[in-house]
Amino acid sequence: MSVWFDQFRIIFLSVYLEALPFLLFGCFVSALLHAFVRDEFLLKLIPKNRWVAMTVASLVGFVFPVCDCGIYPVARKLIQKKVPLYFVVTWMLSAPIVNPVVILSTWYAFYNQPVCVVFRIVGGFLVAFTTGIIFSRMGKIPVLKKNKEDQKKDLSSRAEACTCHSCGEYDKNRKLSGVEKWVNVFNQTGREFYDVGKYFIFGAICTAVIQTFFPKMFLISVGSHPVASVLSLAVLAFLLSLCSEADAFIARTFLGQFSYGSVIAFMLFGPVMDLKNFLFLSASFRKRFVWLLFAVTFILCIAIGVLINGFWIV
Amino acid sequence: MNIRRVFSFNFWWLAILIANVWYLSEILAAKQILAYLHPRFIPYSFAALVGLSLIVISQAVQFARNSSAKPRAGLLFFIFPLVVKSLAPYSMSDTAMAQGALMQIVRAPVKTEKSVKPQAPSQALKLSPERFLLRKNNLKQRQRRLAMEVVSKKKEKPERMRAVIGSGGAVKLSSEEEIKQVRFTGSNFLRMVDDLYDRIDFYEGKRVEVTGFIFRRSDFSANQFVVARLFMWCCAADAAPVGPMCKWDKISAFQSGTWVKVTGVIENEFFDDTYFNEKSDIPVIRVEAIEEIEKPDSPYVYKL
Numbered sequence: 001m002s003v004w005f006d007q008f009r010i011i012f013l014s015v016y017l018e019a020l021p022f023l024l025f026g027c028f029v030s031a032l033l034h035a036f037v038r039d040e041f042l043l044k045l046i047p048k049n050r051w052v053a054m055t056v057a058s059l060v061g062f063v064f065p066v067c068d069c070g071i072y073p074v075a076r077k078l079i080q081k082k083v084p085l086y087f088v089v090t091w092m093l094s095a096p097i098v099n100p101v102v103i104l105s106t107w108y109a110f111y112n113q114p115v116c117v118v119f120r121i122v123g124g125f126l127v128a129f130t131t132g133i134i135f136s137r138m139g140k141i142p143v144l145k146k147n148k149e150d151q152k153k154d155l156s157s158r159a160e161a162c163t164c165h166s167c168g169e170y171d172k173n174r175k176l177s178g179v180e181k182w183v184n185v186f187n188q189t190g191r192e193f194y195d196v197g198k199y200f201i202f203g204a205i206c207t208a209v210i211q212t213f214f215p216k217m218f219l220i221s222v223g224s225h226p227v228a229s230v231l232s233l234a235v236l237a238f239l240l241s242l243c244s245e246a247d248a249f250i251a252r253t254f255l256g257q258f259s260y261g262s263v264i265a266f267m268l269f270g271p272v273m274d275l276k277n278f279l280f281l282s283a284s285f286r287k288r289f290v291w292l293l294f295a296v297t298f299i300l301c302i303a304i305g306v307l308i309n310g311f312w313i314v
Numbered sequence: 315m316n317i318r319r320v321f322s323f324n325f326w327w328l329a330i331l332i333a334n335v336w337y338l339s340e341i342l343a344a345k346q347i348l349a350y351l352h353p354r355f356i357p358y359s360f361a362a363l364v365g366l367s368l369i370v371i372s373q374a375v376q377f378a379r380n381s382s383a384k385p386r387a388g389l390l391f392f393i394f395p396l397v398v399k400s401l402a403p404y405s406m407s408d409t410a411m412a413q414g415a416l417m418q419i420v421r422a423p424v425k426t427e428k429s430v431k432p433q434a435p436s437q438a439l440k441l442s443p444e445r446f447l448l449r450k451n452n453l454k455q456r457q458r459r460l461a462m463e464v465v466s467k468k469k470e471k472p473e474r475m476r477a478v479i480g481s482g483g484a485v486k487l488s489s490e491e492e493i494k495q496v497r498f499t500g501s502n503f504l505r506m507v508d509d510l511y512d513r514i515d516f517y518e519g520k521r522v523e524v525t526g527f528i529f530r531r532s533d534f535s536a537n538q539f540v541v542a543r544l545f546m547w548c549c550a551a552d553a554a555p556v557g558p559m560c561k562w563d564k565i566s567a568f569q570s571g572t573w574v575k576v577t578g579v580i581e582n583e584f585f586d587d588t589y590f591n592e593k594s595d596i597p598v599i600r601v602e603a604i605e606e607i608e609k610p611d612s613p614y615v616y617k618l
Contacts, residue, residue, distance in 0.1 A: 009398050017338075017355075028365065184372075189372075243552075246547045
């Protein structure tokens with residue numbers, strides 16, 4: 001019993017402590033956008049052409065390397081700021097894979113198999129881009145949950161729904177003095193931290209429970225079946241919720257026993273969607289959107305894994 | 315001032331944030347954070363501490379201004395880390411992680427020699443005596459800093475280590491006795507395991523001394539075990555045991571997870587790894603002596 005608890009304690013606290021800085025950073029960026037950036041300004045920055053915009057979105061990670069924990073608060077804010085959904089989705093999915101830090105750590109892990117690194121980068125790009133296309137075809141759909149305050153505002157005949165806590169923050173903020181402004185920004189950061197942090201901690205608890213009690217060796221029996229192995233490693237990636245910087249090292253150790261495609265699928269699906277992020281997303285996004293995102297990315301990652309198994313013989 | 319106003323959402327939120335700031339600064343000050351995170355994350359944790367403190371200040375202002383909202387259940391989540399932490403006494407040398415470690419490897423996952431930074435093996439050759447001393451001091455500092463194991467042995471030990479670590483094939487060893495015994499300690503553990511696998515022929519027949527905890531995988535035969543350390547890449551959640559394979563008939567007398575000092579001779583042996591489907595010759599330590607030791611301060615080794 002005490003061994004189980006120790007294990008749970010260490011995993012939970014290390015996931016919490018590791019992600020905390022990135023989570024806070026995400027909330028802070030989101031608060032800055034909230035207070036200082038006008039919606040129109042952001043829209044102007046994004047290329048008019050859809051294809052160009054999505055290509056740009058999937059490469060933003062190179063300039064702005066954040067891992068998945070820091071991305072969601074910002075993504076939520078960007079959608080509130082009316083940035084097109086396909087742009088946010090493409091960026092959100094590609095940034096944890098197509099960024100220099102993750103590429104480097106994958107390179108370390110697969111130093112003798114550079115093909116794996118290429119598969120991961122290209123695969124990550126493909127998944128993000130394709131999902132972006134699918135969401136861009138769907139046009140404008142409401143993706144964010146409304147909170148109670150806004151529902152009240154809705155009732156009092158507000159034309160457009162808005163999920164931010166205080167509308168027109170930008171204009172309000174301009175009139176304040178320097179210190180007041182920053183107190184406001186950190187207040188907003190704290191609010192976002194509360195909103196996002198509770199789901200994040202819940203996710204970390206689930207991850208720690210699974211890592212403690214799940215018999216990992218059980219999965220290894222699935223072995224090298226071209227489809228079953230891909231499925232099982234994708235599920236494992238979802239459940240373990242590893243940081244995209246570290247998962248390549250775990251993935252590497254699967255190479256001997258599992259098919260190539262399944263290892264790639266592990267490294268694609270983990271960063272794009274995992275248990276922690278799933279709970280995270282369902283906190284502020286609508287159920288339909290979250291499930292759709294889950295289904296689309298899952299199918300894409302599996303497809304890439306199976307294709308690699310089918311057409312690329314080691 | 316009424317009670318509801320005082321014990322509002324803002325009050326509890328502020329209190330919980332302060333408790334989290336306290337916890338973070340406590341484990342940072344005592345370096346206990348090394349039980350959870352790789353040392354390179356420490357600057358980020360300091361940044362998080364600053365960020366949280368700023369949030370605390372702004373929440374205090376908010377509390378003074380206006381606080382009437384009712385406490386919400388979500389606050390409980392933020393207490394959870396503090397509760398978990400206080401339920402068990404702090405101890406870093408736990409090998410509990412190894413029990414369920416995701417990958418139970420006999421081999422170090424990263425080859426320092428061939429990866430991007432080719433530092434240790436070839437460079438040690440070129441070090442002048444002063445630089446070597448400096449390096450030795452750095453190592454010592456690091457040992458102290460990370461509370462790694464401090465080795466107390468005769469003074470010629472570094473020379474030996476140097477001869478072994480630095481011999482990329484081109485080194486002339488003054489005599490065979492000089493490197494009769496190779497020691498694996500906290501600070502050179504990972505490098506030595508790599509080197510051992512890379513140059514089995516060189517090490518074959520040499521005597522080694524390894525300290526680590528006993529680790530057995532379920533498919534090992536009754537006399538096989540690994541003297542392991544935990545290799546950490548990012549955080550404790552991805553730590554996995556690493557170490558050289560050993561052979562001793564009476565190992566079952568020792569419990570898994572016990573910290574031991576093993577002395578033995580390196581042999582080259584065929585090993586069929588059924589988990590990873592790898593059949594290869596690996597270095598195996600034929601144990602001559604095994605001795606239970608005190609837990610070191612940290613079970614972790616890093617690729618620095």
